[in-house]
Amino acid sequence: MLKTQTKIALLALSCFTISVNAQDKKGDTKAPAVATTAPAPKPAEAPKPGPRPYKEVITDKAKTSKGLFTVHKIDEKFFFEIPDSIMGKEIMSITRFAKVATIPGTYGGEMLNRQVIRFEKAPENKVFLRAVQYINVSPDSAAPIYKAVKNSNVEPIAQAFDLKAIKKDSISKTSSSVIEVTEFFKGDNQIFSLPPYTKTTYKLTAIAPDRSYIQSIKSYPINTEIRTVKTFNAIPPMPSFGAPSPVPSVNIPGAAAAGAVTIELNTSMILLPSTPMKKRYFDNRIGYFASGYTVFEEGGQRTEDQTFAVRWRLEPKNAEDAAKQKRGELIEPKKPIVYYIDPATPEKWRKYLKLGVDDWQKAFEAAGWKNAIRGEILTEKDTTISLEDARYSAIRYFASDIENAYGPNVNDPRSGEILESHIGWYHNVMKLLKKWYMTQGAAVDPRARKNKFDDELMGDLIRFVSSHEVGHTIGLRHNYGSSSTVPVEKLRDPKWIAEHGHTPSIMDYARFNYVAQPEDGVKDLYPRIGEYDIWAIKWAYQTLDGVTPEDDQKTLSKQYIQEFAKNPRIWFGTETNPYDPRTQSECLGDDNMLASDYGIKNLKRIVPNLTEWTKEEAQDFDMLTESYNEIVTQYRRYIGHVSKNIGGVYETPKTADQQGAVYEPTPKSVQKSAVLWLNRQVFDTPSWLLDDKIITKIRPDYGVDAISRIQEATLNNLFTSDRLQRLVEMNAKNPASYSLDELFTDVRTSIWSEARTRKVTDATRRNLQKVYVERMLAILNGPAVGGQGGFSFRGTVVPAPVDPRKTDITSVTRGHLLALKSELKAALPLTTDKMTKYHFEDVLSRIEKGLDPK
Template sequence: MLKISHKALFLASAVCLTISAQAQDKKGDAKAPAAAPTAPAKPAEAPKTGPKPYKEVITDKAKTTKGLFTVHKLEDKYFFEIPDSLMGREVMTVTRITKAATIPGTYGGEMLNRQVINFEKGPDNKVFLRAIQYINVSPDSTAPMYKAVKNSNVQPIAQAFDVKAFKKDSVSKQGSTVIEITDFFKGDNQIVSLPPFTKTMYKITSIAADRSYIQSIKTFPINTEIRTVKTFNGTPPMPSFGGAPSPIPSVNIPAIAASGAVTMEINTSMILLPKETMKQRYFDPRVGYFANGYTVFDEGSQRTEDRTFAVRWRLEPKNAEDAAKQKQGQLIEPKKPIVYYIDPATPAKWRKYLKLGVDDWQKAFEAAGWKNAIRAEILADNDTTISLEDARYSAIRYFASDIENAYGPNVHDPRSGEILESHIGWYHNVMKLLKKWYMTQAAAVDPRARKNKLDDELMGDLIRFVSSHEVGHTIGLRHNFGSSSTVPVENLRNPKWIAEHGHTPSIMDYARFNYVAQPEDGVKDLYPRIGEYDIWAIKWAYQTLDGATAEDDQKTLNKQFITEYAKNPRIWFGTEINPYDPRTQSECLGDNNMLASEYGIKNLKRIVPNLTEWTKEEAQDYDMLSEAYGEIVTQYRRYIGHVTKNVGGIYETPKTTDEAGTVYEPTPRSIQKDAVLWLNRQVFETPTWLLDGKIMAQIRPDQGLDAISRIQEATLTNLLAVDRLQRLIETNAKYATAYSLDEMFTDVRTSIWSELRSRKAIDASRRNLQKIYVEKMISTLNATGVAPTGGFSFRGTVVPAAVDPRKTDIISVSRGHLLTLKDEIKSALVQPTLDKMGKYHLQDCLFRIEKGLDPK
């Protein structure tokens, strides 16, 4: 609809009146004498702007619903009536895709963005919508410091609305303000639309206003739900030229390629944040919780304080009587339990397993003093009483996607860390991932894993495990990559011990399945479950504490941790972001990476000869064999990574000042040396077990020689990383008995070049490896600048660091070992038993080394 301003209408009317008057004058000249002059007409008054009487705006034709905001619909326009009591109150907006176009990686039910906002009255009869950020805060609103913080942290005005009307309730004496919100929700304001990153990624240019509209607005006591259909214009991908890829990288959205536009349904939930915030539970790096925080400016402090607090649900007793029972050790039900609804779009046979994954957490909450604190409910296919886009409800959403994953986010109050709701994303193809994992890690022990399609009961158990893991994230838990390192490797082969404890103390670890257990051990329980760490962590966050302040609770929890950890070291948390501590690793098991990986490779060697038989299907090609073999190689490379991290490793054990011991210490020398010897044995000695002739002949034209070389090169690159070499230098400088750079170089060189002493023939695979070694050492010797290295902090802040190898002993030691190797090669070249290919190879390596030592 074309809109014309009041001012434009007035000007147009004035012009028309002038033309009409002139026409009448000319007509009068022809028929009658001129009339006596009259006084000029008084110009019409311009229409009044600004608020109108309430009944002129919200007429009897309006359809009205009451809730958080009273919503009025008048023809195609929507109005919010905002009570004065809500002006300035924080509201969380959560915008999700309800129905998506065919967009790679985007599915109906996924969150686009979230933002805290508030409405406030502005000048000139405006209502402002501000986007609220919690970066710097001052706790005392009466103190001068509060004003200073406000002066330096002005919240952005994201939208301005004209006030259409005011209303005064004669009964409650409360006032309210009416604004029109049609264009705001139809439009492209970032808070209720696509985030800029998404637009850039998919080459979306602008919103198509004529094809965008509000589908419905529903309002409830604490939230209002706005459903819109939005169409965006976009730039189609560049066409290919003669089959060549586009010169401009882009994500191909079929709808944009076909029409230049993409349409999707979007739901924005506006949920009122509680007036009384939940008491914070301060973050503790010894317990793995997601956290939020801000900088506090307090007049009583002599410095700014970074306040960080855990993210968790608000569990409270229903009444004082229940609170007293809980103090006496009785389990009570919370006032508001945590409930997840299973998406009706979920295939029926998997729903019960997703529900079990949620319900499994009940025992952990019981340890914190709550019964029936968490549960899942399966929504009926025809249930219309609950909308899964409504921010009051948490859900497990099922996506028809080929992505091999699932994820568990949460939406929380940034003022306190209180979780408000969560939507777990469950991709259909996560089952493909589970099948690949289970066959690779368990087929040597469990015959049920030896097929392309797992039985429903087994797949259901695996789904239950992943469901529990993702639910763990939604109740606040991070990954605990250190949990499995508290378990002695040999215990992983003990059926009785596994039955009692499981193979990892935490389902939040990336421990996956028990690949250590051998076929002769009799271990049947191979997948993770909620363990001792999980139960402790839930108790830490969700028990009711009596401290008057969060600081009081922090002191109580600190004492609890010290006491509990002394009794049970299995509650240890190892962060997922530490690049140096070999105890905190993804996909690994046990307290000894070398021994655990040795057992893992034994099982891989059992699986490989059987893969052709286990993956064959009538009238099918060898795609399943190729996929299964690829997973074997991937698992083998994981083992290599687990072991390599021990070299130059630094243990990190967060502590408070009232705990004994150090926070940082080097990985013991014996473990580092054992790791290098393992790499020599399992990687640098050609892993011929991977080159199974029956498999190679079916899935690839070559014989795998180059593939082995790539694995060996990646291992050497990782092992010789500058930051790892520098850590070896630094720890040896402080601890005389620590594993040194020179010793590591010696152990690697003597293994890779063992033929120089044994006088054995150097085969093709070993010749490739030795050339790789020479090139890597020359590259290290001739480094020309600062090499970036990973830094970290257990509080979650990545601190970049850098090392210039030219200013360290790295260059010196590298040169020394190349000189030694040069002499050894010269000696080997004069041996009469040296074959022709060996001679060519050694001459070439000698030439490269001499050139590397003197590049001029």
């Protein structure tokens, strides 16, 4: 078609030319007039691609900020001048909310994303920005396998920039590449903006370029800070009808008001150290957060997963200090760990947050450092420090109704070196502290017997949480097993508590000493930095002489074995173990049953006083309701602590140079004790919870159904297929262990005691007995369970879900249903209470149908 149109145009032009020439020849014999019009100008040449002279790009109008990058602002355009010394270097990019719209659960100062990036020169006068990923690495760049790893791990190019100019320094013989970054930072790019999932959650669509701009870019010696304002179009919330959407979302008031959401972001680009910190290999006997990657080595016969602890870099200031430290003297580090307290923090709480940081100094002293960590209180007058600046760590205060605090850190993925941390402190964490302390401490501490705590008490509680969160930011994970190393009776001993505290680790979720009784004289109920914490800091932060991380690993392993032999309280129990009853949240002592008995004794002291302790003139019963619900929640915690012992498996991580098994079943005596505890404290109706002075003020019913739900949840949890199968397996290996048949016998004997004693069965017990039968029938007649493989748990494969129909579980279940059927048939003729008789007949009918379904 194009060729045909071209031919027609040429033909028309040819005819027009012939016609004009013919007229000239025919009508006018004079010589043709000379043209008086100027010749057509030559078309302007297109600018040559590639960089222009530096002074044409960076003019005298530029406002310049020097640092990691030299940043130029010319009118409304921003340019980065990237020296060759930075090209190819790895940079950590951290993007945070600086200011947010009213978005539920989101606050200024919270981190959005982080990514290692790298600028590099590229073909066709471009500069590439790559997203660096540490998944597979090869340490020897000269080895052939290094090429294979590189060929299989191409890093994505996140952005390509035109090279605007090159600045050459004739003195240093170096050069810098100039790129324009205006549209890049104004726009919506994944690394420096909202992640896709966040936009989906907030129902945000395209960015609005006319309402998005760069507020400022400032450069410092090792970092550059970019502050942007971004406006996104948003889908207004719709009325909710029917089932909830499977995609989580958040409704934002701004979206409803204007169909748009405006936020301010701060991106910190911080240069990673040119020499990575020496790694300290992860040891699962000590609870540290970890980073790592898969290593391919030329001489290796398989890949190795290299995992290392996350920690701050502490170094001596000079050789003289290093020698002093080696002699056992404390020295100050070249760069201490400093946390700045947000000026937005209410003034009366600032000192307690600071104390929570300073409390860690004694732990670092055990590692050879003095003044290694401290808190600094910022005020509005301190304008030299920005809490968005990646060089500064902080405790950020959020005006939020969330009952929480959290302690993250940003670390170098090459070595685990912590670069900075922003602890999030939500205002309403004080509400949580009040509820916890009243529930767990009011029986012993009179200060906890009111709706609003005195500032001194609340300050102490804030200090404890501050220390806990700081612990996370210096690398420590939760140690749920720490408190299980303490004999329960020691928790009632004032001298022991004064010396050791009620848990060896503030990183445990062992909030307050609920075991101590009023008559014991124990005054200190909250946790503090303990023996495990001090040991763990020494493990990570002591200076070692090993040439390689492998050398240090051997030294540290020997240290641990020797120290653990002297002090078993340095034991670490992971927060992720689903089976070990020694590692539990909110748990105290080495005997869950005894500790929970003491805890319930204290709850029984609190319940009759709740109405008086929570009353306020001219107020309703909201505080009474809240406090009573916390009592119930605490009671349910005790049930969970005890239940985990049944079918439990102890896990004690060890290395090859240690004796003994890693995995062991919970002793039979402990499991049997746990079942008897449930029978006594749960399946025998806990009528102490049904206090009329409370129930009649907070609910229209009398709590019978609430008790039944607690009992049902307990029984369902007790009879889960995986727990029952563990009992079967343990008994198959060791016939003397606690068996599934014994579990069913102990539970049935308790729950169905009325069938033998001929006592009247009340409404709560009737409900429980029906739950028992329905659960047993569900086990017997439940659907087949599929699934292949399992999930990795500390390198151990946890089996897929159990199909009871293919195990002894259904056989034992059928046997106990038949036994119960016989008991009920024998009991019915002798039962005189009408409701009990109706109940037995109903249950007997259910069993018969369940045993022979048609």
